[in-house]
Amino acid sequence: MSAASNSTSVAMRGPSRGSTMATTLIAAVLLLIAVAAPFVLYPVFLMKVLCFALFACAFNLLIGFAGLLSFGHAAFFGGAAYVTAHVVKEWGWAPEFGLLAATVVAAGLGLVFGLIAIRRQGIYFAMITLALSQMVFFLALQLPFTHGEDGIQGVPRGTLFGLFDLSQPLTMYYTVLAIFVAGFALIWRTVHSPFGQVLKAIRENEPRAVSLGYRTDRYKLVAFVLSASLAGLAGGTKALVFQLASLTDVTWQMSGEVVLMTLLGGMGTLFGPVVGAGLVVTLESYLASTSLPVPVVIGCIFVVCVLVFRRGIVGELLARLPRRGH
Amino acid sequence: MFSLLGVPPQVLFGQLLLGLINGSFYALLSLGLAVIFGMLNVINFAHGALYMVGAFVAWLLLTYAGVGYWGALVVAPVVVGLLGIVLEKTMLSRLYKLDHLYGLLLTFGLALILEGAFRHQYGVSGQPYPIPAALQGGQNLGFMFLPNYRAWVVVASLTVCFGTWFAIERTKLGAYLRAATENPTLVQAFGINVPVMVSLTYGFGVALAGLAGVLAAPIYQVSPLMGTNLIIIVFAVVVIGGMGSILGAIITGLGLGLLEGLTKVFYPEASNIVVFVVMAIVLLIKPAGLFGRER
Numbered sequence: 001m002s003a004a005s006n007s008t009s010v011a012m013r014g015p016s017r018g019s020t021m022a023t024t025l026i027a028a029v030l031l032l033i034a035v036a037a038p039f040v041l042y043p044v045f046l047m048k049v050l051c052f053a054l055f056a057c058a059f060n061l062l063i064g065f066a067g068l069l070s071f072g073h074a075a076f077f078g079g080a081a082y083v084t085a086h087v088v089k090e091w092g093w094a095p096e097f098g099l100l101a102a103t104v105v106a107a108g109l110g111l112v113f114g115l116i117a118i119r120r121q122g123i124y125f126a127m128i129t130l131a132l133s134q135m136v137f138f139l140a141l142q143l144p145f146t147h148g149e150d151g152i153q154g155v156p157r158g159t160l161f162g163l164f165d166l167s168q169p170l171t172m173y174y175t176v177l178a179i180f181v182a183g184f185a186l187i188w189r190t191v192h193s194p195f196g197q198v199l200k201a202i203r204e205n206e207p208r209a210v211s212l213g214y215r216t217d218r219y220k221l222v223a224f225v226l227s228a229s230l231a232g233l234a235g236g237t238k239a240l241v242f243q244l245a246s247l248t249d250v251t252w253q254m255s256g257e258v259v260l261m262t263l264l265g266g267m268g269t270l271f272g273p274v275v276g277a278g279l280v281v282t283l284e285s286y287l288a289s290t291s292l293p294v295p296v297v298i299g300c301i302f303v304v305c306v307l308v309f310r311r312g313i314v315g316e317l318l319a320r321l322p323r324r325g326h
Numbered sequence: 327m328f329s330l331l332g333v334p335p336q337v338l339f340g341q342l343l344l345g346l347i348n349g350s351f352y353a354l355l356s357l358g359l360a361v362i363f364g365m366l367n368v369i370n371f372a373h374g375a376l377y378m379v380g381a382f383v384a385w386l387l388l389t390y391a392g393v394g395y396w397g398a399l400v401v402a403p404v405v406v407g408l409l410g411i412v413l414e415k416t417m418l419s420r421l422y423k424l425d426h427l428y429g430l431l432l433t434f435g436l437a438l439i440l441e442g443a444f445r446h447q448y449g450v451s452g453q454p455y456p457i458p459a460a461l462q463g464g465q466n467l468g469f470m471f472l473p474n475y476r477a478w479v480v481v482a483s484l485t486v487c488f489g490t491w492f493a494i495e496r497t498k499l500g501a502y503l504r505a506a507t508e509n510p511t512l513v514q515a516f517g518i519n520v521p522v523m524v525s526l527t528y529g530f531g532v533a534l535a536g537l538a539g540v541l542a543a544p545i546y547q548v549s550p551l552m553g554t555n556l557i558i559i560v561f562a563v564v565v566i567g568g569m570g571s572i573l574g575a576i577i578t579g580l581g582l583g584l585l586e587g588l589t590k591v592f593y594p595e596a597s598n599i600v601v602f603v604v605m606a607i608v609l610l611i612k613p614a615g616l617f618g619r620e621r
Contacts, residue, residue: 069427116606119613123369123426124565128609131562134555135602142595252558256434263431295442302435306428307417 023270030271034177043173044241049281050180051238056261056273057187058230063259064268065191066223067203071126071255072113072133073231076106078249079136080232085152085245086145095158095166099179099236106232107225109136114224118217121206130252137250151246155239172241179237183230188270190226199223253295260298263305266312275313333591339470341587347476347545349583350483351538355560356567356575357487358534361494363569364507365527368418368429374557375440376532378550380406380539382444385453385548395458398540406536407529414528419521437557444550452547479541486537487576494572503527562605568618578616 037046055077062068080102088098117128140146147153157166166172190196201209202216209216239245248254257280265276280298287294305312311319355373362370370376383405384398393401413436421428457475464473494500506513506520514520539553546552560579567578582601590597608616 069430071430116609119609120565123363123430126427126430127369127561127565128605130558131565131602131605134558134562135599138598142598253438256438259431259434293442293446295438296446299435299438299440299442302438303417303432306432306435307420310424310428 026271030274031181035174038170038173043169045281045285047173047176047241048238049278050176051234051241052258052261052281053274053277054180054183054237055231055234056258056265056277057184057270058227058234059258060262060267060269060273061187061190061227061230062223063262064272065196065203066199066220068118068220068224069122069126069259070117070129070224070227071252071259072129072131072136073228073258074250074252074254075113075133075136076109076228076231077235077238077258078140078245078247078251078254079109080106080235081239081245081249082140082146082152083232084236084239085155088158088240089152089155090145094162095160095240098158098240099233102236102239103229103233106235107229109232110225110228111221113228114221118220118224130255133250133255134252137247137252140247140250146245146247149247151244152239153244155243155245157240157243166240176237176241179233183233184270184274186226187230191270195219195222256302257298260302260305262312263310264301264312266315266318269312269314269318272312272314279313335469336471338591341591342584343470343472343476343587345584345587345590346480346580347583348586349580350480351542351556351579352560352563352583353487353576353579354483354534354538354541355556356563356579357490357572358531358538359560359564360567360569360572360575361490361534362528362531363564365503365524366414366418366422366429367426368421368433368528369426369561370528370531371430371433371557372413372436372440373433373532373535373560374553374555375437376406376410376553377535377539377542377556378444378553379409379440380536381455381543381548381552382448382539382550383536384540384543385455388455389453395540395544398543399537402540403533403536406539407533410532411525411529414525418528419524437553441550441554448550450549450551452549452552455543455548457544475544479545482541483538486534490534491572491576559601562601566601566605566608566615568615571617574615574617 034046034050055073059070059073062070083105084098084102087093087101088095093101113129113132116132117125120128141148145152157172159165160171160175164171164175166175191199198209198214198219201212201214202219206216235249238249261276261280262273263276264279265274266272283297283301284294287297309316355377359370359373362368362373380402383402384395387393387398387401388395417432417436418429421432461475461478464471465477466472494503502513502518503523506518506523510520542552563579563582564575566582567574569575582604585604586597586600589600596603
């Protein structure tokens with residue numbers, strides 16, 4: 001999204017030494033907090049946050065760093081959840097293979113979506129991904145293996161690598177944390193690689209990137225597939241955590257929710273989607289115990305974010321920090 | 327009884343009629359989207375929600391004010407249009423200088439609010455809305471039974487669609503509108519109040535959605551979720567037709583409605599996704615859409 005360029009200077013400061021060290025420090029502190037968290041907070045809630053955080057980070061890789069607004073990421077998230085649930089429950093696969101299957105299927109789906117959607121840009125890209133994901137929703141509603149409205153219930157968590165019993169909440173939590181950290185590290189690496197720089201160039205000015213000789217469609221496609229795979233990994237993990245894969249995760253509302261998490265936290269910032277996911281999940285579990293209608297509240301946050309808070313929380317924080325490095 | 331391709335004609339024509347009606351709604355809604363997009367460069371995600379609001383205004387008028395169908399046919403689009411103008415003035419107009427995607431995100435939020443609020447108030451179950459007395463009953467055409475109301479819906483929406491096409495392509499006001507789409511600054515320099523024109527365009531576009539809502543009320547039940555899934559299909563219709571042409575939006579809407587009806591006859595399992603499949607195929611062959619120009 002070229003409008004993200006409002007905050008470009010904020011979003012990514014480039015790999016200057018000072019900011020890299022600061023980010024590493026922040027990451028280390030956050031990791032320590034994450035390791036200690038299950039002793040203070042309810043582990044299932046934390047795992048939900050981590051799954052959505054990975055999902056939002058994967059989504060942010062597209063919108064924040066390649067400028068592509070996908071309104072269909074629920075297809076990868078929810079579709080992959082079905083895959084994990086099915087292979088683990090019906091075929092008795094080990095959880096690690098369940099997650100691998102989820103990632104591979106999401107990557108394949110991402111490749112198909114990407115090949116179709118990158119033929120158009122901007123608003124059309126959003127509408128096409130939305131329409132394609134709605135197709136996945138109808139497939140999930142009708143195909144026999146997804147069990148329609150019931151979803152796939154009672155998915156066994158199993159034993160990871162034959163060693164770790166995932167039915168233990170803490171073991172499951174640290175597994176999810178490890179998956180999240182691995183996914184986040186991959187995104188970090190991607191963003192700071194030459195490949196990531198080209199993506200940013202495409203986001204800022206695609207015709208120019210083309211004129212410099214980059215095949216922008218290929219870069220966009222690779223970014224799309226990578227984002228879809230990570231969203232799939234997040235979805236598969238969520239299916240293991242909640243032992244359930246359901247239609248909720250493939251709806252367009254879910255696609256909208258991940259947009260909100262990223263927007264609220266800060267598009268194009270590395271930590272923004274994590275913060276956004278934490279806030280939205282917390283808010284939803286709070287609202288569930290009140291009589292307030294959740295979509296109305298979510299919709300209001302959306303409107304406020306778009307109108308007055310486009311940088312998001314982390315984006316605003318970064319904008320207020322004194323400049324360092326360069 | 328004779329049959330066509332192994333399908334009894336009642337079934338075939340019944341589904342085709344249903345397809346034609348769905349197609350009329352697709353046409354009305356994608357027309358509104360195309361008009362709005364042409365002028366504002368905003369994809370109005372709230373279009374489905376405003377269609378639902380139109381239907382609810384008709385239902386509320388009947389239930390609480392005793393205003394019948396014909397009154398609602400006038401009042402509901404006006405109410406929805408005014409609501410649209412307020413939304414445009416207070417929110418959308420702040421986003422024109424930014425990336426167009428923010429308009430999509432804003433209207434997405436608005437759609438969530440509208441649908442959530444109605445759902446909170448009236449629940450998910452539909453409210454029945456009676457067919458007006460003058461349009462009850464139907465005609466026996468020999469090969470099928472044609473309910474009067476459904477014939478009316480098709481005729482009414484086609485009239486509105488082509489009226490809009492005529493107004494935009496053949497009148498002076500339409501010429502201003504098209505000129506402002508091409509170059510708003512220049513048109514403003516000629517002394518035409520472009521911001522007001524933009525508000526009115528948005529109001530008109532969503533009023534079309536409101537009108538579609540009233541037309542739909544007696545056919546489908548009036549429910550908070552009636553616009554949700556429809557709008558995504560209409561997006562696909564818009565992508566297939568391309569947004570450059572008003573006539574293209576109308577033809578694509580009707581055509582896809584009919585195609586959906588045919589799919590229901592011959593391969594019902596695929597009827598929900600056929601529009602999306604067509605969209606994918608069109609994108610692979612002609613990325614700008616059937617009637618579109620790449621801009």
